[in-house]
Amino acid sequence: MSTSALQLRSRFRAITDHTVTILAILATILVIVPLAVIFAELIYKGVSSLNWDFFTKVPAPEGETGGGMANAIVGSAVLLGLSSAIGIPIGIGSGVYLAEFGRGTKLANAVRFTADVLNGVPSIVMGVTAYALIVAPQVSWLPFLGHFSALSGGVALGIMMIPTVCRSTEEMLLMVPHAVREAALGLGVPNWRSVLSITIKTASPGIITGCMLAFARIAGETAPLLFTALGNQFWSTSLNQPIAALPLQIFIYANSPYEDQRRMAWAGALVLIALIVLAVSLVRYVTRRGVLKGNS
Amino acid sequence: MLLCALSIFLIVALIAYQLIAKSDLNWAQSGLKFFYTAAKDPVTGQPVYWDPVNGNFSAIPFIYGTLVSSFLSLLFAVPLAVGVAIFLTEMCPGFLRGPLAFLTELLAAIPSIIYGLWAIFVLVPLLREYVNPALAKTFGWSGFFTDDNPTGLGYFAAGIILAIMILPIISSLTREVMTAVPHSQREAVLALGATRWEMIRTGVLRNARIGIVGAIILGLGRALGETMAVTMVIGNTPEMHKSLLSNGASMASVIANEFAEATSDLHRSALVEIGLALFVVTIIVNAIAQVLVWAVTRGTPTQAR
Secondary structure (H helix, E strand, O other): HHHHHHHHHHHHHHHHHHHHHHHHHHHHOOOHHHHHHHHHHHHHHHHHHHHHHHHOOOOOOOOOOOOOOHHHHHHHHHHHHHHHHHHHHHHHHHHHHHHHHHHHHHHHHHHHHHHHHHHHHHHHHHHHHHHHHHHHHOOOOOOOOOOOOHHHHHHHHHHHHHHHHHHHHHHHHOOOHHHHHHHHHHHHOOOHHHHHHHHHHHHHHHHHHHHHHHHHHHHOOOOHHHHOEOOOOOOOOOOOOOOOOOOHHHHHHHHOOOOOOOOOOOOHHHHHHHHHHHHHHHHHHHHOOOOHHHOO | OHHHHHHHHHHHHHHHHHHHOOOHHHHHHHHHHHHHHEEEEOOOEEEOOOOOOOOOOOOHHHHHHHHHHHHHHHHHHHHHHHHHHHHHHOOOOHHHHHHHHHHHHHHHOOHHHHHHHHHHHHHHHHHHHHHHHHHHHHHHHHHOOOOOOOOOOHHHHHHHHHHHHHHHHHHHHHHHHHOOOOOOHHHHHHOOOHHHHHHHHHHHHHHHHHHHHHHHHHHHHHHHHHHHHHHHHHEEEOOEEEOOOOOOOOOOHHHHHHHHOOOHHHHHHHHHHHHHHHHHHHHHHHHHHHHHHEEEEEEEOOOOO
């Protein structure tokens, strides 16, 4: 090959290299833009609709202006409390099993795999399951079955929490240095005791943030609530009644013909996203700082 | 602890059992035909896909809608996601890497209802006013873009919003598999005089490709099951159209729309059967994706071929 052909070739390679660099930068910008636009829109429309009424009043009757989402906020809190009561203990328990007792065994690998699969099950399917489990059966001596209720929504959300909590607990426990475990065992402490009061305690800030992440993810779930918790225009905190929830209310208002209700949907979305951003940043802060290296 | 771990198996088994038990009625009625045939209208001869009043049910339009919107979203999301991953792992200056990774993580944490809200009020009007007419004008001859839908909803809008939603999942997993490629690979290729792109192509992408395919499949799994955002923008008509700008419905969206107000037991069991199909498909897709991602991040790095 002549010198000029070689030069041409190397010029061509350099150009390709630059093109790809530019394309990658463009792709990144293209990804960041929707995020920025969504946030700007949310903050712009949300803040202008947020007021004190939003947090203190129940939804106004159809066609009237005013009102708020107080019942939906309380309803979401009830649902989230219930789902945490189901999802967090089971999730942490199985996470501890994966990291401490069953590490490396075939059973643990199978559990981990199943948890990942469960994580990928669409939320709407979870809703159908909760419906089939709690809303559909009519049993005369079990009064909490057979109708739409907060209970069924909480169960659907709780099941969805398990895989997230489980995997993050496992990850956090695996970050605890081996020397800590060895020190405990070296003092003659039985294994279960060392797990409970040494390993879990060391990893507890991480585990708590993992739970918060799962909590935040669940807080925005709508699909499993559509035909379990169903939504409610009035005050209700009973587990045995249909209950309002923030994402459900946003969904209803988003499709509303009334401008006022649409504004309310934006405000609800802003509250929801604030909660989630808070949780995600907290998680990032804790994992970045390496809490486990601290003196806990 | 063991009990907790075992309960995860129990839950998956319970979901499967409930879905199978509750779709019994429709299964007895139409069997596998539910997924590939539809009743014909006796007068017009047109297929009747979804007719709750007369009890004619067929999953075809929903399977079609799910597939079309998911593949559209992959078409948009995959090049962008891989581009972002390349930028973040290979080119990004250190001080930007943290914040950018955080932002993509944030994108993944936004609930689908908020994407849906944004799509209804911002994306759909934009499509209706500008993008759809332009597409119809330029590509109308292909038959995929006929602008006969004044709403701006439809497969195309669903595809775009799905793409935005699955992008962070694909890009963060791609990033993970790319960082798992050992540095010696990169150094070896660079030492041979390769440019940066040649290094990325032969040293990194080639080694990470199995994991990247896994990440894409995982994104596909997410797109298949995504409910709220799609329900809000796909238009919700149980029909099939060649044009991407037409209204349609997906498997998840029809369940979300009709389940609470199902008119008969047969209607409800048909919806549960769609849910069962969705469950089985997402499990298969996720399992494949997990295996592929593990193959790269867990095992020893594969040799360049």
